[in-house]
Amino acid sequence: xxxxxxxxxxxxxxxxxxxxxxxxxxxxxxxxxxxxxxxxxxxxxxxxxxxxxxxxxxxxxxxxxxxxxxxxxxxxxxxxxxxxxxxxxxxxxxxxxxxxxxxxxxxxxxxxxxxxxxxxxxxxxxxxxxxxxxxxxxxxxxxxxxxxxxxxxxxxxxxxxxxxxxxxxxxxxxxxxxxxxxxxxxxxxxxxxxxxxxxxxxxxxxxxxxxxxxxxxxxxxxxxxxxxxxxxxxxxxxxxxxxxxxxxxxx
Amino acid sequence: xxxxxxxxxxxxxxxxxxxxxxxxxxxxxxxxxxxxxxxxxxxxxxxxxxxxxxxxxxxxxxxxxxxxxxxxxxxxxxxxxxxxxxxxxxxxxxxxxxxxxxxxxxxxxxxxxxxxxxxxxxxxxxxxxxxxxxxxxxxxxxxxxxxxxxxxxxxxxxxxxxxxxxxxxxxxxxxxxxxxxxxxxxxxxxxxxxxxxxxxxxxxxxxxxxxxxxxxxxxxxxxxxxxxxxxxxxxxxxxxxxxxxxxxxxxxxxxxxxxxxxxxxxxxxxxxxxxxxxxxxxxxxxxxxxxxxxxxxxxxxxxxxxxxxxxxxxxxxxxxxxxxxxxxxxxxxxxxxxxxxxxxxxxxxxxxxxxxxxxxxxxxxxxxxxxxxxxxxxxxxxxxxxxxxxxxxxxxxxxxxxxxxxxxxxxxxxxxxxxxxxxxxxxxxxxxxxxxxxxxxxxxxxxxxxxxxxxxxxxxxxxxxxxxxxxxxxxxxxxxxxxxxxxxxxxxxxxxxxxxxxxxxxxxxxxxxxxxxxxxxxxxxxxxxxxxxxxxxxxxxxxxxxxxxxxxxxxxxxxxxxxxxxxxxxxxxxxxxxxxxxxxxxxxxxxxxxxxxxxxxxxxxxxxxxxxxxxxxxxxxxxxxxxxxxxxxxxxxxxxxx
Numbered sequence: 001x002x003x004x005x006x007x008x009x010x011x012x013x014x015x016x017x018x019x020x021x022x023x024x025x026x027x028x029x030x031x032x033x034x035x036x037x038x039x040x041x042x043x044x045x046x047x048x049x050x051x052x053x054x055x056x057x058x059x060x061x062x063x064x065x066x067x068x069x070x071x072x073x074x075x076x077x078x079x080x081x082x083x084x085x086x087x088x089x090x091x092x093x094x095x096x097x098x099x100x101x102x103x104x105x106x107x108x109x110x111x112x113x114x115x116x117x118x119x120x121x122x123x124x125x126x127x128x129x130x131x132x133x134x135x136x137x138x139x140x141x142x143x144x145x146x147x148x149x150x151x152x153x154x155x156x157x158x159x160x161x162x163x164x165x166x167x168x169x170x171x172x173x174x175x176x177x178x179x180x181x182x183x184x185x186x187x188x189x190x191x192x193x194x195x196x197x198x199x200x201x202x203x204x205x206x207x208x209x210x211x212x213x214x215x216x217x218x219x220x221x222x223x224x225x226x227x228x229x230x231x232x233x234x235x236x237x238x239x240x241x242x243x244x245x246x247x248x249x250x251x
Numbered sequence: 252x253x254x255x256x257x258x259x260x261x262x263x264x265x266x267x268x269x270x271x272x273x274x275x276x277x278x279x280x281x282x283x284x285x286x287x288x289x290x291x292x293x294x295x296x297x298x299x300x301x302x303x304x305x306x307x308x309x310x311x312x313x314x315x316x317x318x319x320x321x322x323x324x325x326x327x328x329x330x331x332x333x334x335x336x337x338x339x340x341x342x343x344x345x346x347x348x349x350x351x352x353x354x355x356x357x358x359x360x361x362x363x364x365x366x367x368x369x370x371x372x373x374x375x376x377x378x379x380x381x382x383x384x385x386x387x388x389x390x391x392x393x394x395x396x397x398x399x400x401x402x403x404x405x406x407x408x409x410x411x412x413x414x415x416x417x418x419x420x421x422x423x424x425x426x427x428x429x430x431x432x433x434x435x436x437x438x439x440x441x442x443x444x445x446x447x448x449x450x451x452x453x454x455x456x457x458x459x460x461x462x463x464x465x466x467x468x469x470x471x472x473x474x475x476x477x478x479x480x481x482x483x484x485x486x487x488x489x490x491x492x493x494x495x496x497x498x499x500x501x502x503x504x505x506x507x508x509x510x511x512x513x514x515x516x517x518x519x520x521x522x523x524x525x526x527x528x529x530x531x532x533x534x535x536x537x538x539x540x541x542x543x544x545x546x547x548x549x550x551x552x553x554x555x556x557x558x559x560x561x562x563x564x565x566x567x568x569x570x571x572x573x574x575x576x577x578x579x580x581x582x583x584x585x586x587x588x589x590x591x592x593x594x595x596x597x598x599x600x601x602x603x604x605x606x607x608x609x610x611x612x613x614x615x616x617x618x619x620x621x622x623x624x625x626x627x628x629x630x631x632x633x634x635x636x637x638x639x640x641x642x643x644x645x646x647x648x649x650x651x652x653x654x655x656x657x658x659x660x661x662x663x664x665x666x667x668x669x670x671x672x673x674x675x676x677x678x679x680x681x682x683x684x685x686x687x688x689x690x691x692x693x694x695x696x697x698x699x700x701x702x703x704x705x706x707x708x709x710x711x712x713x714x715x716x717x718x719x720x721x722x723x724x725x726x727x728x729x730x731x732x733x734x735x736x737x738x739x740x741x742x743x744x745x746x747x748x749x750x751x752x753x754x755x756x757x758x759x760x761x762x763x764x765x766x767x768x769x770x771x772x773x774x775x776x777x778x779x780x781x782x783x784x785x786x787x788x789x790x791x792x793x794x795x796x797x798x799x800x801x802x803x804x805x806x807x808x809x810x811x812x813x814x815x816x817x818x819x820x821x822x823x824x825x826x827x828x829x830x831x832x833x834x835x836x837x838x839x840x841x842x843x844x845x846x847x848x849x850x851x852x853x854x855x856x857x858x859x860x861x862x863x864x865x866x867x868x869x870x871x872x873x874x875x876x877x878x879x880x881x882x883x884x885x886x887x888x889x890x891x892x893x
Contacts, residue, residue, distance in 0.1 A: 012802070030527040039529055042751045045797050045806065053805055055319065057492040059532045060634065062417055063323040078637075085637045110463055111803040118440070121320050125432045129425035130384045134304045134703040137375075137382035141339065144393025154386040154411060157418060161322055188384050 001027045001088055004096040005040065007052055013109050019098065029089035033076065034059060034066065036088055037099075053112040059084040061225060064160035067167070068113055069100040074164035074223040082162060082225040102167035106174070106209045117163045119209040120177060126205035127198040128181040130190055143189050153187040156180045158226040165220035165228075171212030176220040178206050179236035180228045186239055196246050199239040253509070253863055256878040259664040260364045265884045266346075269368045272665065273708050277715035284309035287714055288721060290457055290472040291315070292444045292499055295324030296416070296695055297678025298478030299423035300702025306430030308707060313470060314427065315439045315459060317494055317808075322424040325480060325492040326698060329416025330537035330631070331400060332408035333380075333695040335373040340397055344405040346370045351885060353693060356402045356583055357658070357686020358835035358851060359887050360512070360859075362880060364665060365683045372704040373696050377409055379703055383422040387411050400691040401538050402583035402892075408692045413537050413630045419695055423702070443808065445736045447475065447503045447674065448729050450722045454503075454674035456729060458736045462808060465801040467740070469724040469733055473717050474673045474710060477503060478702070481657035481679040483516065485816045485823065486768070487760020489654035490522060490535040496812035497819045500661050500680050504822075508669040509861035509876060511662035511682030513819070514827035517689055517836050518769050519655030520587035523638050524607040533653040534638060536610070536631055538691040541580045543615035543624065544648070546571050546587070548608050552598035559601070559609055559647050570594055578892040585688040585836040585849075586892060588652035592769050593847065595651070602649040611647035652769060656694060658685040658836070659826070662861040662878075666709035667701060670861075673713060677701035682859065687835025740800050743810045748793030752806060755790050756813045759783070759820055767824050772840040776828040780821060787817040822862060822873060829875060832856045844889075853887050 003024040010017025022044075027036050034056050041051035057065040061082040068083045070076035075083045078090055091097065101109060106119040145153075157180070165176035182199050185191030191198075214233055221230040261272040279287065287310050291302040294316040302314040318324060336349040350370035354361055377395070381387065387409050388396040397406040411418040430436040441462040448456035448469070456471040482497035483489035504510045521536045549555055550568045570590055572579045582590070591608050594600065601607045616624055621644055625632070632643050639649070660682040661669050667683070668675050678698040685693065722729070766779035790813070798804040833842040833849035834856070842850040859878040865871045 028527045028529070031529050032531070035527075035529050035531050038531055038753065042753050045751050045795055046749070048797070050797050051806060053803060057318060057323060057494050058325060058328045059493060060328060060534045061637075062328050062414065063318075063325070063492060065318065065323050081637060085634075087638070087640075089640065114803065116463075117319060121322070121428070121438075121440075124322075124425065125428040127432075129429040130382065131429060132379065132382040132384075132426070133307055134300075134379055134707065135375075137378040140337070140377045140381040141394050143381075145389055146393050147389045147391050150386050150389040150393075153384070154388075154418075157384075157386050157421065158412075158414060160417075161320065184386065185384050188386065190382055190384050 001029060001093045003027065003091065003094070006096065006098045008100045009052065009112055010109055012111060027088050029087065031088045032059070032084065033086040033088065034084050053114050055114050056084055061085045062160060064162035067102045067115060067162055067164070069102060069167060071098050074102060074168040075225055079222060080225050080227045082160065102163055104163070104166045104172035106166065106172065106211050107163060120161055120163055120174065122209060123174065123178055123202055123205045124181060127194070127201035128185070130185060131194060132190070145188060149187045153184050156184040156187065156228065156232055159228050160226050162225060164223045164225065166211060168219040168223040169212065170217055170219065171215060173214045174206050174211040175214040175233050175236060176224065176228055176230065178202050179232040182239055183232045183235045186235070195239070196243040199236070199243045200247065203240055253670055253876060256662070256670070256861060256876050257664065258362060258878055259666060260362065261665065265363060265367050268364050269371055276708055277711050279711045279714050281309055283718065285311060286718060287311065288313065288472040289474050289476060290470060291476045291478060292457065293324065293478035293480060293678070293680070294321035294427065295326035295478060295480060295678065296420055296423055296698030297702045298476070299324065299420065299427050300699050301476055301478060301677055301706050302436050303423060303426035303430050304703050304707045305710070306435035309435065312430070312436040313439065313472065314436055315442045315444060317441065317443045317462065319441050321427055321438060321440060322421060324420060325495055326420045326695070327417045328492065329695055330413040330535065331539040332398065332410035332415045332692040333376065333419060334400070334407050334692040335377045335409060335696065336370055336407060337374055337377060339395060340406045342405045344407050348405065349373060349407065352403050353684070353690055354686065354885055355890055356690035357688055358849065358890050359686065359853070359857065359882065360834050360880065361684055361686030363882055363884055368705065369684050369697055369700050372700045375704055376696060376699045380419055380422050383426060385411060385418045385422045398539060399542055399581065401541060401581050401587070402690040410539070413539070413628060416695060419699065423699070444499045445502065445811065446732050447506045448732045449506055449671060450726055450728045453672045455722050456724065458733050460740070463803050465799070465804065467733060467737055469729045471722055471724045471729065473721045474675060474713060476675045476677060476706065477661065477680050478678045479680045481660070482819060483654045483657050485759070485820055486654040486763050487756050488525065488530065488533050490519065490533050493532060496815065498812050498815045500676070501815045501819050503661060503669070503671070503674060505864050506671070507864065508671045508674055509662040509863055510659070510822060511859050511861045512659040512826065513823045513862065514767065514830060514837055515658035515687050515835065516654060517584060517656040517658060518588045518652045520584055520591055520652050521610065521650045522653035523635065524602055524649055524651040526603065534634065535653070535655060536635060536648065536650060538584065540610060540628055540631060543627065544580065544610040544612050545569055545614060546580055546608055546610055548594045548599040548601060555599055555601050555605060568594070568599070575892045582892050583688060583690060588769055589838060591652055607649040607651045609647035610650045612643065613647070616644065656689055658682065658687065658689055662859065666712050667706055668709070668713060675706060675710065677706055687837050740807065740811070743796050743807060743814065744800055746791060746794050746796065748795050750793045750795060752794065752796070752809050752813055755786065755794060756816070759786060759817060763820055763823070767827050770838050770840050771827050773828060776824050779824045780828070783817065783821045783824065790814065790817055825873065826860055826862065830856060830860060857887070
């Protein structure tokens with residue numbers, strides 16, 4: 001297969017970027033999207049040009065490193081999938097494919113298609129944990145957790161932290177990401193003691209990073225490779241409301 | 252000079268060694284802990300849990316990872332589960348049985364005392380992870396669920412869907428985040444360790460490169476902990492993440508740390524076969540699938556190209572069930588891999604190129620229904636369909652072995668300290684617990700055992716004598732090593748030849764897969780040992796590394812890693828040649844039983860091979876040190892799963 005590519009090139013955060021045209025020739029349909037870019041990069045290297053910088057690591061959809069916007073869609077045309085799980089058989093021969101980075105103000109650009117998503121780490125650092133010191137945990141089966149709650153916690157915890165939700169959102173909101181983490185811990189009895197402060201601090205950090213608010217466009221859910229349901233955002237709002245109430249009522 | 256290797260195994264009966272050792276270990280008082288700076292390189296299960304736990308204890312920790320977030324370390328990709336001797340199923344499990352299965356699974360090439368300790372602390376890990384909010388699978392009663400895994404006859408594996416590694420890593424990452432917030436841990440993502448600094452014989456710092464800016468920096472500490480994972484990517488194609496590399500441990504080796512059993516690599520039996528020549532990595536299908544899937548190939552090679560459903564039952568060879576009736580499809584990884592290679596070598600393999608075997612769920616679906624299978628393995632079936640465009644509920648999966656894990660690593664004693672004082676090595680990066688073959692669901696157990704429950708107790712044995720001995724980063728040794736790192740980066744960029752990094756890495760990988768993969772022999776290893784130096788020489792003459800050193804440069808990152816693989820490969824083949832026996836994943840064709848199983852030679856090889864780097868920058872034959880393995884609690888038997 002052959003493809004025409006339009007790829008975002010930008011040497012650094014300070015410099016100006018633009019879409020540059022490339023060609024990918026004789027690509028087998030069994031080639032993954034990122035392997036197609038590997039081939040293009042090897043050809044650029046052989047021609048003495050700088051290869052295109054793009055992020056990837058596990059290449060099996062779990063580490064959340066890859067972060068491309070393909071033809072305007074975060075992670076590309078196939079859902080649910082991270083871009084590393086997309087194969088060229090998904091595209092038409094001779095198709096023109098536009099490749100851009102994840103775009104959101106809290107994800108400053110590093111180079112070409114690589115962005116800095118440390119803002120997501122800072123949201124977790126603000127409170128997305130349970131303070132469990134090694135050595136002080138009770139026997140694991142001493143607190144039974146209803147299967148339904150454990151399953152819901154797992155559904156939320158499946159988030160791979162890629163940031164596609166914010167990149168797809170017209171408001172660059174990270175509500176789905178934050179909701180997933182808050183919900184994961186709120187569904188478990190172990191998460192209860194820190195529940196109130198956790199949600200308040202995480203939401204505060206989310207706002208401080210410059211992420212926008214949710215206006216229910218559901219773009220986040222549509223692109224999420226881990227199929228995190230937007231209903232967790234409702235859960236986040238409830239958690240937040242209750243926490244605000246508890247704090248304001250002096251609890 | 253390195254004298255006789257001392258594993259520092261505590262005296263006393265096996266089941267009391269760890270307790271006695273803890274009682275006799277030194278302590279660092281809380282007010283002194285903040286005077287110590289600890290460098291932890293790597294943020295996976297081992298590094299993340301160690302950094303968080305040491306931070307919680309009050310040490311000042313600096314944690315480094317090459318990924319853009321600590322949460323992306325490759326532990327995240329582990330699917331199947333984590334073992335523990337909880338015996339929640341009442342099926343006869345115990346600490347001793349977990350210990351015995353692990354040491355037998357490793358084909359009696361690991362230390363009894365280390366493995367027993369691992370089994371002992373396994374239960375604490377489950378308690379700890381549940382308390383952190385890891386959403387393990389549960390039964391309707393609300394109690395934790397278990398499943399069985401290869402190489403064991405009890406159900407002791409805890410799991411979170413097929414994403415156990417992800418959930419355990421997020422637990423460790425969240426604990427790490429808490430310490431980052433409270434200021435005890437400083438995190439350095441996108442920062443790669445490029446060398447180790449040894450001052451007056453002690454590991455006291457590292458040299459790093461900031462992958463975003465290219466800045467080379469010096470960091471001093473009171474102790475250095477490497478948790479940098481395995482070296483499976485030396486084979487080019489493996490189930491490892493693209494960035495996984497040997498650089499940190501190999502650089503430490505070049506500075507004097509011994510490398511233990513480098514030829515012990517694990518080829519995992521259930522991976523998706525290679526489909527195209529530009530493939531960049533292989534994907535694992537969790538071993539847990541073998542609980543319900545049946546492995547087969549056609550009995551006659553003429554049937555191989557036929558669609559599987561047209562091959563009637565009597566014409567199928569369920570070779571694992573046939574050869575290993577008591578373990579069947581749950582035979583350990585090394586054995587299942589070799590059996591797959593054997594049937595494919597006979598021409599009975601299936602799929603493109605004939606390098607594949609079927610993993611068939613038809614019987615399980617008929618017995619349990621598609622919904623049950625979907626609940627157990629749904630995400631794995633989805634991954635399979637994404638990659639192959641085949642629906643495994645309808646047609647059998649095709650699988651083939653692939654490089655997955657490396658049991659070898661830097662040599663450490665019972666305190667997890669290498670022969671270089673101050674240099675500690677944990678998780679996959681050390682050689683300690685899995686012998687010549689790792690059982691499924693044991694890697695997660697080891698990484699977290701080391702980080703949460705072993706290193707925090709053993710590190711003070713070193714630190715207690717080190718108050719006030721941290722050198723300044725202006726020490727001449729720091730400047731000297733930094734200059735060497737800078738020179739190496741410049742040299743890589745200056746070659747400016749014609750060949751791409753991929754072409755070198757792929758050529759090396761194919762050579763190793765062929766000569767030092769699932770089956771090895773002396774002639775092939777000698778051939779590889781002849782070719783590797785030639786390839787390395789060509790690399791330094793003809794590689795092209797585009798871009799500059801002072802910017803974000805992914806080619807330069809890869810170049811450094813591939814250059815180290817090109818040296819490390821030689822060490823691996825040297826070790827494989829020297830170990831003139833078969834054991835676990837190390838199958839020397841010269842040494843097999845009449846029915847084709849690995850034939851150990853306990854008389855000569857019940858020992859750890861620890862290699863010492865020789866030469867000043869040149870790669871010469873390393874010096875071998877042997878640490879004999881003594882077995883008191885277990886009897887060395889031929890490892891049978893029949």
